[in-house]
Amino acid sequence: MPTLEPIAPALLPWFYKNARALPFRADPTPYHVWVSEIMLQQTRVAAALEHYRRFMQALPTVADLAACGEEQLFKLWEGLGYYSRARNLQKAARIVCETWGGRLPASYEELLRLPGVGEYTAGAIGSIAFGLPVPAVDGNVLRVFSRLYNDPGNIMDPAVKKAFTVRVMEHQPPAAPGDYNQALMELGALVCLPGGAPQxxxxxxxxxCRARAAGTQLGLPVKTKPKARRVQPITVLLVRGPGGWLLQKRPDTGLLAGLWQPVLFEGALTRAQAAAALADLGVRASLGGALPPAKHVFSHIEWHMAGWYATAAAGTAPAGCAFAGPEQLRAGYALPGAFKVYKALMTGGSQG
Ligand code: SF4
Structure with a gap:
């Protein structure tokens, strides 16, 4: 397929005029670009903005991130989901401090070696913060190029993605690789929208644009459908004791590793089974009213949650658990967004 005439002369002026004033754009240091790009993976810009501000206020340097405690890190990440991103950020920050004296390396290959940094993130940091001539191809860029070239290749296919990346680089101006990469992403986010709505x-x-000329833009990009998510019923128990609500720490590996949650059991337990499971955990409690049902969607699994309030007879928490009052719940313990509905009930102080 012949290369289009250069796109940068039209794209860059549009970007300079229309780029959103995001806080990390005002001061694109390698650390700022890195943290913002990791936050923006699987999170909308609006949702990431406030987190980004709080994060930079609390941890203004790579060394601060490397040194901070896990509870503080998770609290700063609370609500963003995919907590392994926060863990990897910290692991990488420690490597950057040990190996690079606290400064991210100005090398695409070295950036790629850091935990949690894939091709896209290495390309974004490399091009935006260091001015390196490297690609940063995310879903937005794939969609734009699929339409620009009217290419029906399946963008989930690594070979197609590679071919699109070659085209992206054919158009990259050597003097402005970071602006060009951001401009493509911005065009995909603001104008060449997904879901059949390009402006x-x-x-x-x-x-x-060849797809526009051919009238095929609504059918592009082509991508294989992801597998259907597995539905996992979950029984939640909001257990109140003399010291507050009972929280459980999740195991160190797997989904939501190391985070806090209300007491929960996999499966849709009956009331009698839930009471027995609670007793097995070492908690003497009587069950009260039913909780409202809630649903949380992870990438491959959906939790369908329901359960009961319970009142514990004693204030001693079993191993791996802790009682937390409303203030500790708000400020001390990081509860993943999956439990938003139940956290609101606990911090609101209601009890069934
Ligand atoms: S499909 Fe429309 S919005 Fe997307 S690149 Fe082509 S002309 Fe622009």
């Missing part, structure tokens, strides 16, 4: 009339590349 072609507002697009700086409309004149060049």
């Amino acid at each position: 072609c009339c507002a697009c700086p590349l409309a004149r060049l």
Whole structure:
């Protein structure tokens, strides 16, 4: 397929005029770009902004991130989900401190070796913060190129992604690799929208776009459907004791590793089974009213939650558990977004 005429002359002026004023754009140090890019993976910009501000206030340098405690780190990450991203950030920060004196390396290959840094993130840090001529190809960029070239290749196929990346680089101006990469992402986020809604009339590349000329943009990009998620029923128990609500620490590996949660059991337990499971855990409690059902969607699994309030007779928490009052719940313990509904009930102080 012949290369299009250069897109940067139309794309960059559009970007300079329309780029959103994001806090990490005002001061794109390697650390700022890195943290923001990790936060933005699987999180909307609006949701990441407040977290980013709080994070940078609390941990302004790589060394601060390397040194902070796990509870503080998870608290700063609370609500963003995918907590392994926070763990990897800290692991990488420690490597950066030990190996690079606290400064991220100005090398795409070395960045790629850091935990949690894939090709896209290494490309974003490399091009935006260091001005390296490297690609940063995310879903937005794949969609834009699929349409620009009217290419029906399946963007989930690594060979197709590689071929698209070659095209992205053919158009990258050597003097502005970071601006060009950001401009493509911004175009995908603001104009060349997914879900059959590209705003072609507002697009700086409309004149060049082959899908627009062919009228095929709504059917692009082509991608294989992800597998259906598994549904996992979960029984939740909000157990109140003299010292507050009973929290459980999750195991150190697997889903939501190391985070806190209300007492829960896998499976849709009956009331009698839930009471027995609680007793097996070492908690003497009587069950009260039913909790509202809640659902949380992870990438491959859906939790369908329901359960009961319970009142514990004693204030001693079994191993791996702790009682927390509303204030500790708000400020001390990081509860994943999966438990938003139940956290609101616990911090609101209601009890069934
Ligand atoms: S013209 Fe339309 S389909 Fe083509 S790149 Fe622009 S917004 Fe996307």
